[in-house]
Amino acid sequence: MKVITLSHGSGGEETQKLIESVFLKHLSNEILAKMEDASVVNFEGQLAFTTDSFVVSPYRFKGGDIGKLAVAGTVNDLAVMGARPKYMSCSFILEEGFPVEELELILGSMASELQRAGMKLITADTKVVPRGSADGIFINASGIGEVICPGISAHNLKEGDVILVSGSVGDHGACILAEREGMNFDTELQSDCAQLWDLVEEVLREGVKPSAMRDPTRGGLAAVLNEWAKQSGVEIEVEEENLPVKSEVQGLCELLGFEPTHLANEGMIVFAVKEGDAERLLEILRSHPKGRSAQIIGRVVSRERSRVVLKTPYGTKRLMEPPSGELLPRIC
Amino acid sequence: MKVITLSHGSGGEETQKLIESVFLKHLSNEILAKMEDASVVNFEGQLAFTTDSFVVSPYRFKGGDIGKLAVAGTVNDLAVMGARPKYMSCSFILEEGFPVEELELILGSMASELQRAGMKLITADTKVVPRGSADGIFINASGIGEVICPGISAHNLKEGDVILVSGSVGDHGACILAEREGMNFDTELQSDCAQLWDLVEEVLREGVKPSAMRDPTRGGLAAVLNEWAKQSGVEIEVEEENLPVKSEVQGLCELLGFEPTHLANEGMIVFAVKEGDAERLLEILRSHPKGRSAQIIGRVVSRERSRVVLKTPYGTKRLMEPPSGELLPRIC
8 A cells, every 4th residue: 555546535445444554553542443433422511622624735844744733733722712632533635646655654743743632533534536636635623622711712802911922923834935935945944833732731720811812823923913803892012023033934024025923823822811910921931841932022002993003113103914815825 | 706715715804704704604603703713612421523524526416515415424423323413613625716606505505404403513614725736625524412322333233133224225326426427417316415313313212222323425335234244243134125226326326337335325324223123113214204215124143254245136145345446436
């Protein structure tokens, strides 16, 4: 079995063989191995449910691959709702001719990330489409989490709330951009792709309850802040000089005409938190390996207008618009 | 907005506009409308979790479309585990250039099916890939159900159990085959695509507890029975003359060289049930609009060998092999 063929997707003998000798080899556990149409587990409490399809191109990049991204992205969507990741589903769309060796590397990444997250893959699916009907591999992941800290919401921002980021802005988008432009051979630039429940759990355990959290993926920081401004009906002011942006990311953006705040992260969280908790949160984040570059970047200044304002180092102000246009397709 | 463009997938203004003016128009409810990274609901008890990606081609066919199929397929995967459908996630992969009008028709189908199922779509995602990187539209659906009748499993078949089908064999596969071959203009053949929780609920309410249930999608009845034989370690004997196969399906199979038992259904359930419950189950099924063609088709005859044997009307026996080879790609 060197490449994926249409027969692997037809539900017969070859499908069984692919599942047993490739998928279960990497991902099996006592629930998945039962191979039922749906898996059954006990659950009690507040349940968080999320889904994302991953179509990133290239499917392997500095700092990760589509498999790691699928798990980390799912963990992070649960984490920002204050939910501990518990169960995951996974569905693969494979193009006829996709190398099985590549698939195994991707499944290996998923397995390590799942283990790290303490999350169980309990239901899965694979489809194969003819050559030319998909581009290599697409992965859908849906996640179920147990809400530990209820009430975190994009609708919760209040005047006076402070805005923080847990790390530098735009790393994943810049990495993919560089890979795509063939510019990633001589740079240290890599995706920040990482699961962040451990970071969020630490924040909650220390007694800080954020008003809102979000991981700024497609559309970047600018999209998250504009959505928050709109959903909570507030004006957010960001200090441009406090935005942590790596010099490689800044350089690439200047070269290719992008804004770092429009580029995706896959291992960073934006927080809105009550003013009195801001310094404490900054301290917690900075003392965690995944939050060393954390910064306070702005605050909610008014309940009059839903907009995001960027204050430049020269004291002038301009709107931080939500991104528009094509940006980068297939970033995640 | 006439067709999907890459900007609809970039997470910025156009993405928001597509979500609000197209997706939420058809699918909104109070939970989805919150637009959080994950949705939060209360849950208590045994939870069933399933996932499937739908890549069917053509995406509209006699009796349904990819949207109806996605909801019905999810409902059915939960139903066969004895679970009432509760929540669904949905993730779309759209090809640049896909007509928005077509998307709206598909979302309309989903909305009707969701309402019929009493299931809530609570989390969703949309990706857009460049022209040529996918074929039109792919939909992933994951479902969460509440287990009403625990312990139904493909591992549960016992010697003496009777095998029933709730309807005729191979209708969906034959319909797609006919559409693909351009042979579907002058026939009554249509997909059996339908959600079956109402049928299952009726069976359970009447006090019949099946050993196992499954909806025979890819790989058809032959795949299900062979998986059951293997997972439960039993021999199953099927009476060929009792298999309900529509004459149009039989005709198409003879013309194109397919076995009806290898073709998918999307609105039929295979049951294994204790001998004493078989006649009662048949009666319940036949008195339900979705089970009028129900039949007893065979039984578990031995615990010696994991295999499926087909008894012909002439009294001879042959193995009902699991399907192998390419069969029909993109059937669901």
